[in-house]
């Protein structure tokens with residue numbers, strides 16, 4: 001039993017230590033095509049929607065120089081992998097009254113890759 005636990009622990013450690021694969025970021029760039037009409041990943045470059053540069057860790061609706069809807073700014077959400085995943089699956093259901101006209105992404109791996117891409121672009 002103890003041996004199994006040790007194996008499990010080292011496996012989990014290995015998983016946690018694995019950096020985001022370049023393939024995931026590349027795949028995420030493709031998924032971002034669905035967002036491109038309205039968003040950029042360049043700092044403070046807003047389109048119909050706010051720039052997504054450095055969005056992870058920020059409070060929802062706090063983009064400077066962009067007029068976010070009251071629904072978004074008052075949502076109390078801080079963007080992390082979990083809240084972003086929920087929002088991208090169902091933008092209107094997660095934050096009722098927000099003004100993003102996007103149906104949502106269905107596949108979990110698309111969302112994982114997309115978040116990896118946004119994170120990678122935010123580091124530049």
Ligand code: HEC
Nearest residue numbers: 034035038048049060061062063068069072098099100102
């Ligand atoms: C048709 C235009 C459109 C598309 C397509 C779109 N968005 Fe948006 N998005 C918006 C608008 C407009 C807002 C601002 C919503 C508000 O203020 O209520 C927004 C807001 C957001 C926010 C919250 C930003 C903040 O400052 O809190 C995130 C995150 C986001 N979008 C991610 C995405 C991603 C990722 C995609 C692609 C899968 C996407 N959006 C596709 C228009 C769009």
